[in-house]
C-alpha cells in the first residue's frame with residue numbers, strides 16, 4: 001500500500017497496471033465509458049478534490065451534532081402547514097410581489113478557509129487531516145458516478161453501487177479493487193465502497209456545490225479547447241422528469257375569495273419523533289419543487305421541471321437547471337436561466353445576439369425585457385392566442401385565412417407570403433408555383449371564381465393588417481426569414497433527448513430540488529466529457 005505521507009517535492013510512485021482486457025475494452029464499440037474513464041486526466045480534478053476533502057472533514061465533524069435546533073417549536077397543525085407551504089410556492093406569488101426565485105439556486109454550505117492544497121492530491125493520496133479510516137479516493141468515487149451516467153444509468157448512489165459490484169472492469173477502471181478473499185472483513189480504502197459511502201460522497205458533493213462547479217468547468221474546458229464554439233444564438237426549452245413522490249390536491253382561497261385547487265407533494269417531518277402531531281419540529285414538503293407539469297390540455301405529469309439552454313447550430317446543451325416549482329409556466333423560466341448562463345459564461349454572452357424559444361415565450365413584454373436587460377433579441381414561435389381561422393369578408397377565391405396568417409384558396413392551396421406594403425398597411429400573398437415555375441392557377445378548375453385572368457402570374461392577394469391583429473407586421477411569422485430562424489429551434493429537443501434518455505433516466509429516484517439539480521449537474525458533466533471524447 002502507498003503511504004499517504006508524501007513530502008512536498010517528492011514524486012509519488014504511481015503504479016500503473018496494464019490488464020489485457022483493458023485493451024479489449026478500449027476497442028469495443030460501446031466502450032466509450034471505458035475509454036473516457038481510462039483516460040480521464042485526474043490532474044484536472046485536483047481543485048474539486050481538495051474542496052471535497054475539506055467538505056468531508058466538516059461533514060464528519062457536523063455529523064454528530066443534532067440537525068434540528070433544540071429550541072425549535074411550532075404550534076402549527078398539519079393542515080396549517082400544507083397551506084403555508086402552498087402559499088410559499090413560486091407559482092403562488094401575486095404578480096406585483098417581488099419576483100419569486102424561478103430557477104432553483106441551492107444553498108451551498110459555506111466552508112471555513114480551504115485547508116487542503118490541491119497540488120498534494122493524486123489518485124490514492126488522501127489528505128492526512130482526515131483521521132481514522134483512510135477515506136475512499138475522490139478520483140475513484142468521481143469516476144464511478146461519471147461512468148454510471150456514461151453507461152446510460154441514473155447517476156445515483158444505488159445504481160453506482162450495483163454497477164461497481166457487478167462489473168469488475170468498471171470497478172477496476174475507477175481504481176477500486178475487489179475484497180481480499182482471505183480477509184473479507186478487512187477494510188481497505190481501495191475496495192469497492194459501501195452504498196453508505198457512495199451516498200455520503202454524493203451528499204457532500206451536492207451540499208458543497210461541487211457537482212455544479214465541475215459542470216461549469218467542463219463546459220468552459222470544452223469552449224477553451226475548441227470542442228464547442230460560441231454561436232450568435234441560444235435556444236431553450238423545458239422538460240419534465242417523473243417525480244419519486246405522490247401528491248395530494250389542496251383546496252385554497254385566492255385573493256378574490258374564489259375556491260381553487262392545486263396539487264402539492266405531501267407534508268412530512270425531518271425528525272424521528274414518534275408523534276408528529278405534537279412534536280415541536282416544522283412540517284416540510286416531502287418533495288420540494290415537484291408540481292404538475294402541464295404539457296397540453298390532456299397531458300399532465302407529476303414531476304420536476306428542468307430548463308435546458310443550448311447552442312442550436314452545434315446542437316450542444318450548455319446548461320440544465322431545476323425550476324424551483326415544476327408548475328411554473330415556461331414563459332417565466334427562460335429569462336432567469338439565460339441571465340444565469342450569461343453570468344457563468346461571459347465570453348459566450350458577448351457573442352449571443354438572439355435567443356430562440358417555442359410559443360410559450362411569444363410575449364411582447366418578455367421580448368422587451370430581453371432587449372432592455374440582456375441586449376439580445378428574443379425570437380419565439382408564433383402564438384396565435386385565441387384567434388380562429390377567418391372565413392368571412394375574404395378576398396375573392398379565398399376560402400379562409402388561418403390564425404397563423406396563411407390564406408387558403410378554394411382549390412386548397414396555401415398562398416405564399418411575399419411581403420408587406422407598408423404605405424397601405426397590407427400583407428401580400430401569391431399563389432404557389434409548380435415545379436416548372438408556372439402558377440398553380442394556370443390549370444386550376446376554380447379559376448373562373450378567382451383569378452379570371454389570362455396572365456400566367458397567378459393570383460395575388462392582399463390582406464390588411466387590421467384583419468390579422470395577432471400578427472406583428474414588423475416580424476410576421478409567415479416570412480421566410482422568420483421560418484428560417486425558427487427552424488433551428490427544435491435542435492433543443494434532441495439535446496433534451498440526449499440528456500434525459502441516452503444519459504440517465506427520466507424517472508427520478510430521489511426527492512427534492514437539491515437532489516434534482518445534482519442529478520442534472522452529474523448528467524451534464526458526463527454529457528460534456530462525451531462530447532469532448534467524440535470530438
Ligand SMILES: [Zn+2]
Pocket residue numbers: 269271272273276279280281
Ligand atoms: Zn419531531
